[in-house]
Amino acid sequence: MSKLQAIRGTRDILPEESTDWQTVEETAREILQQAAYREIRTPIFEQTELFERGIGEATDVVGKEMYTFVDRGDRSITLRPEGTAGVVRSYIEHNLYAAGGVQRLWYLGPMFRYERPQAGRQRQFHQIGVEVLGTDDPRADAEVIAIATDIFKTLGLKNLHLAINSVGRGDDRETYRQALVEYFTPYKDDLDKDSQDRLTRNPLRILDSKDPKTGEIAKNAPSILDYLSDDSKRHFDRVCALLSQLGIAYELTPTLVRGLDYYTHTAFEIQSDDLGSQATVCGGGRYDGLVEQLGGKPTAAVGWAIGLERLIYLLQQLGKTSDRALDFYLVSRGDRAESTAVLLAQQLRRTGFSVEMDLSGSAFGKQFKRADRSGAAACLVLGDAEAEAGTVNLKWLKTGEQETWTRSDLLAKADELREKLR
RNA sequence: GCGGGCGUAGCCAAGAGGUUAAGGCAGUGGAUUGUGGUUCCACCAUUCGUGGGUUCGAGUCCCAUCGUCCGCCCCA
Incomplete structure (x- = not known):
């Protein structure tokens, strides 16, 4: 088989479909521009170290999904698996904090993860994302979520729900993690195989296991909400109150944990019922520690990313596709x-x-x-x-x-x- | 990385060991040398993802390999 074809996990967006992409991009651009977000374009590849330090060495994304290679100058290069790390790198490198208090940024482009392709998952995929850097105000969390829901609403998407949680500060999470290990260890033999591994690797993940027996055990597990520090709790309550005020429905989901290490406080996902196994179209949260971790001054930040392939798939399911004029x-x-x-x-x-x-x-x-x-x-x-x-x-x-x-x-x-x- | 389904034309698809591989859509040419969306006719796979094997005979059975789809892990 020597036929030339697009490599595994990548695909062509043909003219018939590119009009749908344009619709989505234009809609998002307009909404972001109204909210005073400005576009930032960062390189598609970066030093490998950026992602290792930013996303976390223990995460699956870094551990087994990165497209990493050595270039001709013997540098270790990685095709970006997500957008936030690059934006934060740029923010630090160009002293954007010096340009004024809060930076509202958005980006759009391809991301790369070496995974087995399946419904709603590719090796090259596209995200549009926002980052608000330089404030820990809960209003920023709410604003960012409101923008995402606005984009979906304007595009006419239905059957979406917002799941939200707080993962607290780093130390809250550590205490909680220990509590979970304590709770689950006696049941170890009754857990499914994956969850047994998770007990050491990432106990928070056990909570949303798909295994029914594990799910039963997890029902009585301690909730993170009981382990939040006071200011964490206050922050989270405020975000929820603001969402209610904006008329944005949300589901408190104490089991929601996100895969990247940098999240603190608010974590959320917007999911669809019509997407199969990969239900999340938008994922994000607050990451107050990341800027400092990457060598910048302590800077609070929130953001999200929308998976465009998944979004466009939903649009097409609804028959909301556009013809050329x-x-x-x-x-x-x-x-x-x-x-x-x-x-x-x-x-x-x-x-x-x-x-x-x-x-x-x-x-x-x-x-x-x-x-x-x-x-x-x-x-x-x-x-x-x-x-x-x-x-x-x-x-x-x-x-x-x-x-x-x-x-x-x-x-x-x-x-x-x-x-x-x- | 693990588990399962599927590869016949640009697309959909019949075909279940026996001479020439249905059909539909799309395409091209013509009926109609200046007027479309309807109709009619013709053309459009030396070969069934690729390589090997079994057999007198393989698109059909076996093995391998590649690709693809779905699920797990994880994520957008």
């Missing part, structure tokens, strides 16, 4: 007409119309067939007779009605024409 399909035949068509197409485009010109030179019948399939609102017909007379026939593809226009009128009355094309 084309005003004119330009048909021509005969030497003189064909060269006139080139000029006319250019003039119409400069006037603001979208025009596709038929290049086949085949019979009018064939050209009309293609006009019909092009999805254009109208067809412009140019034969040598029209070219000579300075006219063009405009045929509405829905009704079949045809009008004769002079070429100069077509351009002069562009606004009037545009109305009719809608």
Whole structure:
């Protein structure tokens, strides 16, 4: 098998689908811009160390999912598995904290994780994300969540729910972790195999095990909410109160833990019922320790990332896909007409119309067939007779009605024409 | 990394050891040398992901390999 094809876990976004991507990107951009977020573009690869230090060496993302290679200068390079680390690196490197109190940033681009592809999971996938750096105000947590729900709402998505939790400060979590180990250890033999491993590796993960027996045991496990420090609790209560005030429904989910080490306090996920096994479309939370951990000044921050493949999949499930918009399909035949068509197409485009010109030179019948399939609102017909007379026939593809226009009128009355094309 | 399903044309798909590999959509040409969405006709897989094996005979059975899909771990 020597056929050239896109490598495992990557895929092409073909023109038919790219319009959906554009819709999503434009919607998100507009909402983010209204909320005074500014775009940041960071490199797709970084020093491996950035992710090891930022995400945590013990996490699966760092431990087994990174695309890491040594470049020609013997540097260890990694294709970014997520966006936050790079943004924080850039924030520190360029002293963005010096530019003023709070930085509201967003980014969009491909991420890479070496995993087995399955529904809603690829090796190259895309995220749009936001980061608010430089404040621990719970209003920032609420703002960020509100923006995410706004994007989904504007796109018309349904069946989404917001799960929220607080994982506390680092030391809260450590106490809680010990409490969990204490609780689960006596049941060790009754836990599923994965959870037995998790007991040492990541006990918090046992809580959302899919194994029914483990689930039974986990029901009576201590809740993190009982281990939060006072200020952690206060922060979390405030976030929840703000969400209620904004009319954003949420589910308190004490079992929600997120995979990356840097999260503190608020952690949340927006999940869909229609997504199969990978239900999370948006995941995020607060990471007050990360900036310092990466060598910056202590800086509080919150953010999230939306998985665009998953989001677009949901959009397509709902049939909310967009067609391309084309005003004119330009048909021509005969030497003189064909060269006139080139000029006319250019003039119409400069006037603001979208025009596709038929290049086949085949019979009018064939050209009309293609006009019909092009999805254009109208067809412009140019034969040598029209070219000579300075006219063009405009045929509405829905009704079949045809009008004769002079070429100069077509351009002069562009606004009037545009109305009719809608 | 582990477990399972599936690979026949650009797409969907029949075919279950026996001479020439259905059909549909899309495409191309023609009926119609200047008017589409309907119709009709023709063309469109020397070969069934790839390699090996069993057999007189393999798309069909076996092995391997690659790809793909679904699930687990984990995550967007």
